Amino acid sequence: MPRPILGTLPQSLRRMIESLPEPMKHSLEEIRVRQGRPLEVITRSQSRFVSARGQPVQKENEGYHPTKDDCAKMLNLVSNHSLYALEEELRRGYVTIEGGHRIGLTGRVVVEGGEVKHLREVTGFNLRIARPITGVALPLxxxxxxxxxxxxxxxxxxxxxxxxxxxxxxxxxxxxxxxxxxxxxxxxxxxxxxxxxxxxxxxxxxxxxxxxxxxxxxxxxxxxxxxxxxxxxxxxxxxxxxxxxxxxxxxxxxxxxxxxxxxxxxxxxxxxxxxxxxxxxxxxxxxxxxxxxxxxxxxxxxxxxxxxxxxxxxxxxxxxx
Amino acid sequence: MIKLLGAALILLSTSIIGFRTAKSFADRPRQIRRLRTSLSLLETEIIYGSRRLDQVCEHIARREKKPIGILYQRCTEYLKGLDGVSTYECWKKAVDEVWPETAMKAPEREVLIDFGKTLGISNREDQLANLARVKSNLQVEENQAREEQTRYEKMCKSLGILAGALIVILIY
The missing domain is CATH 3.40.50.300 (P-loop containing nucleotide triphosphate hydrolases)
Structure with missing residues (x-):
């Protein structure tokens, strides 16, 4: 699991993700955090919810539901307590972090003069794990x-x-x-x-x-x-x-x-x-x-x-x- | 002989108390001023540098002397280490811890803690407005502190010495 990705998760969620089975952790493509809905992980071949004990489960109600507090903490970690430095990113809806990983954000959009101005109350995060793929262009x-x-x-x-x-x-x-x-x-x-x-x-x-x-x-x-x-x-x-x-x-x-x-x-x-x-x-x-x-x-x-x-x-x- | 020594001791201790109180009156406006300078620095880094808050605080901590530097130092540690608790809590914790070491009083503390509520969590314009507000509030406090300094600093010093003298005379 890349360290920068773990660094953006609040401790509660980090522990769950870290206790996922090894093979699953290595093939993770996305981690989705949505306030009030189950924590989801997506690998190349499957999608699972994550239980509070860090087990992959299929049923929605067995998954851990991130709280408002989790999301607020996560936003603090993602933004490094500096939303003012992310104005442009919030307008675009995603943040790139160290390692080239990307975090998509959703929430309440503030519009001014027909243009997206800001994102308020961020309640959805999509951690997309970047895996460098080199050499794909060689055969071409x-x-x-x-x-x-x-x-x-x-x-x-x-x-x-x-x-x-x-x-x-x-x-x-x-x-x-x-x-x-x-x-x-x-x-x-x-x-x-x-x-x-x-x-x-x-x-x-x-x-x-x-x-x-x-x-x-x-x-x-x-x-x-x-x-x-x-x-x-x-x-x-x-x-x-x-x-x-x-x-x-x-x-x-x-x-x-x-x-x-x-x-x-x-x-x-x-x-x-x-x-x-x-x-x-x-x-x-x-x-x-x-x-x-x-x-x-x-x-x-x-x-x-x-x-x-x-x-x-x-x-x-x-x-x- | 011993009587004389005792009298000297009394005089000395009351004078020290007097000078110390006087010093805190003199330190308060100076520290508020420093605080304002540090906030200007914060403003530059946030508005024009658009740097991350923890980096900015670290930068200021290195530039400022005690006790203002320590405030930022603590804040940096909490921002980095406390698992995403709100910026306000980090700031408040830092202010609370550093406060006993400063000569500043409750009004400045209110202003600073209030400022923490908006620190970092809004866009640049808003941050600028908040910084302007907190600086002007601190300016008011500084003026008041300066007034108190002119009024009480000398008085405290002489009061210390005179009180000592009074006690000595009464005991004699």
Missing amino acids: LPRIRRRNRLDQLLVVSPPQCGKTTLIRDLARLASLGEGGLIPQKVGIVDERSEIAGCVDGVPQLGVGPRTDVLDGCPKAEGMMMMIRSMSPDLLVVDEIGRKEDTEAIFEAVHAGVHLITTAHGRSMDEICRRPALSRLIRERVFSRYVLLSRKQGPGTVEAVFDGSLKRLTRREVAETL
Whole structure:
């Protein structure tokens, strides 16, 4: 069990989680704390409630129900008694902690002028345990590499299919110069602290030794800042889709920077229908598209397309490059 | 001879009592002022630095001298070590423990403890408003303490000596 995760649990809950059976503890993906409802743990294959004695149970009424006090303590621990420092995080609804783990928060939302201003009375916590998965991009690399560099790449997939993990690993490989790539300067614009999982500006997840991270920075602006200040060879940006992102991508690509980015979508058709993306596709900004799914677990590569959206088989890849 | 020695002892002890009381009158405004300076530091770190409360307290504890430094030192320990009990409880516990070591009195204590109720648990704007309030309240207390100092400090000193003299004369 990672120490930073345990550090955010009040003693009562910590003891229960710590007395779970060993194999379960090692495969935990999420711990869910909801005020007045049973404490839940989720592993890759199953979901169980946790009893007050730390035993996994199936029935709801056997599970321990966290009290208001538990939740208040937990918020104090998560925020380190400093809610004022988490304004932005509370607006986004999650906090990244040391180790790149992430804690989702729910409660009463305070709205001002139609915008989420604050989260009050936090009553739900979702501790998502980050497990570094390295090397996932290696098998894919020969299909998207152009000689010894990565080219303009768009990763398309529905949520929870390993998009972010994939581009993080690509950033790491490019930064290290592994898998037939030459070592490059990599710039990550990490608007939601998902790629590098920064805490106090320091990346917590493996992003490579030559990687600079702009944490919490809006994508469009961040890309320009990176290009101006850090002269990256490769820019890595998560989840594009807004109009200003498109503009920034054109700027970046015309400045001679390579770009790896992702977009939500189930298929290439869906992607083409999104206004901001369709323009990029029409102008052939990207030279490779990777479509992911969850068919054989997260990160299954469904297909690879070239710049004209032609589906590439493994053999064709070698020829087109 | 022994009589004379006894008289000297009486005079000495009453004078010491007098000087000590006078010192506490002089210390009180000085400590309130220090407290206000430390709160300004807290404000800078919270509003502009946006640093975590336990780190801020640790930082201030290292900069400030006794007894203000100890207040922050204790607060840091409690914030880190007490398993997520509320910020207010940590702050109050620290204030309660340090108070006997200071020359400050009940009104300042009220102000400080009241301040603890809002410390850390709201957004920056709110923290700023609270800090401004507690500082102005402390300013009021400081002025009052200063007034008392001018009025009573000298008086205490002379009263100590004179009382001793009176006792000596009466006994003689």
